[in-house]
Amino acid sequence: MLWGYEPNSVSHIHPHQVRSGQETCGSNYICCRHSHSHTLFANLNPSAILFSLPKIEDMVTFKITRVESAPIDGQKPGTSGLRKKVKVFTQPHYLHNFVQSTFNALSAEKVKGSTLVVSGDGRYYSKDAIQIIIKMSAANGVRRVWVGQNGLLSTPAVSAVVRERVGADGSKANGAFILTASHNPGGPNEDFGIKYNMENGGPAPEGITDKIYENTKTIKEYLIAEDLPEVDISAIGISNFSGPEGQFDVEVFDAASDYVKLMKLLIKLLCYCFRSIFDFQLIQKLLTSPQFTFCYDALSGVAGAYAKRIFVEELGAKESSLLNCIPKEDFGGGHPDPNLTYAKELVSRMGLGKNPNSDPPEFGAAADGDADRNMILGKRFFVTPSDSVAIIAANAVQAIPYFSSDLKGVARSMPTSAALDVVANHLNLKFFEVPTGWKFFGNLMDAGLCSICGEESFGTGSDHIREKDGIWAVLAWLSILAYKNKDNLNGGELVTVEDIVKQHWATFGRHYYTRYDYENVDAGAAKELMAYLVKMQSSLGEVNKIIKGVRSDVSNVANADEFEYKDPVDGSISKHQGIRYLFEDGSRLVFRLSGTGSEGATIRLYIEQYEKDPSKTGRDSQEALAPLVEVALKLSKMQEFTGRTAPTVIT
Numbered sequence: 001m002l003w004g005y006e007p008n009s010v011s012h013i014h015p016h017q018v019r020s021g022q023e024t025c026g027s028n029y030i031c032c033r034h035s036h037s038h039t040l041f042a043n044l045n046p047s048a049i050l051f052s053l054p055k056i057e058d059m060v061t062f063k064i065t066r067v068e069s070a071p072i073d074g075q076k077p078g079t080s081g082l083r084k085k086v087k088v089f090t091q092p093h094y095l096h097n098f099v100q101s102t103f104n105a106l107s108a109e110k111v112k113g114s115t116l117v118v119s120g121d122g123r124y125y126s127k128d129a130i131q132i133i134i135k136m137s138a139a140n141g142v143r144r145v146w147v148g149q150n151g152l153l154s155t156p157a158v159s160a161v162v163r164e165r166v167g168a169d170g171s172k173a174n175g176a177f178i179l180t181a182s183h184n185p186g187g188p189n190e191d192f193g194i195k196y197n198m199e200n201g202g203p204a205p206e207g208i209t210d211k212i213y214e215n216t217k218t219i220k221e222y223l224i225a226e227d228l229p230e231v232d233i234s235a236i237g238i239s240n241f242s243g244p245e246g247q248f249d250v251e252v253f254d255a256a257s258d259y260v261k262l263m264k265l266l267i268k269l270l271c272y273c274f275r276s277i278f279d280f281q282l283i284q285k286l287l288t289s290p291q292f293t294f295c296y297d298a299l300s301g302v303a304g305a306y307a308k309r310i311f312v313e314e315l316g317a318k319e320s321s322l323l324n325c326i327p328k329e330d331f332g333g334g335h336p337d338p339n340l341t342y343a344k345e346l347v348s349r350m351g352l353g354k355n356p357n358s359d360p361p362e363f364g365a366a367a368d369g370d371a372d373r374n375m376i377l378g379k380r381f382f383v384t385p386s387d388s389v390a391i392i393a394a395n396a397v398q399a400i401p402y403f404s405s406d407l408k409g410v411a412r413s414m415p416t417s418a419a420l421d422v423v424a425n426h427l428n429l430k431f432f433e434v435p436t437g438w439k440f441f442g443n444l445m446d447a448g449l450c451s452i453c454g455e456e457s458f459g460t461g462s463d464h465i466r467e468k469d470g471i472w473a474v475l476a477w478l479s480i481l482a483y484k485n486k487d488n489l490n491g492g493e494l495v496t497v498e499d500i501v502k503q504h505w506a507t508f509g510r511h512y513y514t515r516y517d518y519e520n521v522d523a524g525a526a527k528e529l530m531a532y533l534v535k536m537q538s539s540l541g542e543v544n545k546i547i548k549g550v551r552s553d554v555s556n557v558a559n560a561d562e563f564e565y566k567d568p569v570d571g572s573i574s575k576h577q578g579i580r581y582l583f584e585d586g587s588r589l590v591f592r593l594s595g596t597g598s599e600g601a602t603i604r605l606y607i608e609q610y611e612k613d614p615s616k617t618g619r620d621s622q623e624a625l626a627p628l629v630e631v632a633l634k635l636s637k638m639q640e641f642t643g644r645t646a647p648t649v650i651t
Ligand SMILES: O=P([O-])(O)O[C@H]1O[C@H](COP(=O)(O)O)[C@@H](O)[C@H](O)[C@H]1O
Pocket: 079, 080, 181, 182, 183, 368, 372, 373, 413, 436, 437, 438, 439, 455, 457, 459, 593, 594, 595, 596, 597, 604
């Protein structure tokens, strides 16, 4: 096969590996700069020189080694993959066992000849992990591995790449290893993580993650190409190798430009028209208006790799509107979780928290380490994630071109407030309540049942990919603001984030909502607390007596259960997905153990109360919910079980 590159795209020299589509020069090989095949072929200059692929005998060859191993405890993937301390991951065979168990769960015939994406949020240990996974992929018969430059790809970008990218030779990805522990801190003493995403770009379903876990308990050996040279993942280009089963390639590509292009291209593929998902021109007008001010905090996570390209270069925001937008291995020592506690700098810049800025911007947002979560803030105003998804759904058809023809349906996770339910009801939309974990939305989307979904845990997204998407959520909010202000940008009064939220409450009522997190609690104590709450569910008379003893103004519990979900698409059943106490007036208490921590246990307590009367929707949420909070803490004996007098995080 013959193919070529523009001569001016030559970027650097690699003496060790053959990089395809490259001009050979003595013993060195010159690499070419390109982002992906669409650009490559679209830009192909007729005068470009055509090169033949390197001959097998020129390629670096590798052998396959079978390394004896044994099961290591505790490799059960959580809500979103395996997340542990770096010190755990760097134990001999630890990562290898998990990767081999994943290959075995997928089956050899699916792995052989496949194309895998391997990248992540760039946290400490990622670079070593990528080299290990490349070597194990080669040994397991994978045909090619795609890596974002420097090993960086946000979780939503991985999903987009798996679904939409076409390699220079027409190849498509079959799956991905995403290396992240999301919102957990990074560094030698902090967390690392790995999860596998399937061909649809979404997280592996429980059927696969259960198999992976079973395999980790019986593993005896793994395969690795120990002599495969390290691949330079800082340089864009393709490295070719030859193994016992044939050719193996590693392609390093520009993570950000691919994401931006794929997002734009997607709509063309789906709709055969030339609109982008968002109306970039309209958003640009808003972002460049002197009346509007903007701030984006990537919390030193991988979102920074996209923020400059999208917000500054594409949409005209000022560079000074970006905070912590250089990705760092240890997230600058911070906790890359976009909430009111951990996104301190943004929170104070937005006029909230301890040292509030006196002149805050109109709009602020933050992302987590792997850029799938988002927090949306207005001037001195916090938007709860449960309200955020409801507001996006209520405005999507008018404000976001991707949805202009209609919404197929909407969905939320169980602990997320019912604000979205009210919108769905009002707009007569299909509605689904699923367990916590983005993978549950994927089935609905693949079946064409859901367009927009969201979670209280700062996750919002749509069926453009199969992961939640932090930058998408920001663009969705900017679209709504741009749409509502399209006639106000020449001196008129701006419709603010706060106005939009308050208008929403006036129309649909307000779900007062708060979440209390008790992080790093003793795992045994957390289990006992949950067991106690389940036991109490069988004596509601007793529960109501306790409640009335604590607060006579709180209504009775009408129903209590553990949430169970039957997937409407594949019929699979997920049990024990959170403990619910449902009150007569529609209020809810939900208790769950986090599935994303790496040590001890995190208890999450979700508290919700619906207020329909528009004259009562403007209260401070902590104040409005104080009676229910008191009830929840006493009913669960939180302090008795955990020894904690206060939560670590309140949102
Ligand atoms: O950690 P992420 O951003 O990948 O997010 C992951 O975990 C969240 C829950 O976390 P927990 O179990 O701690 O409540 C889920 O809502 C989310 O769908 C999942 O992708």
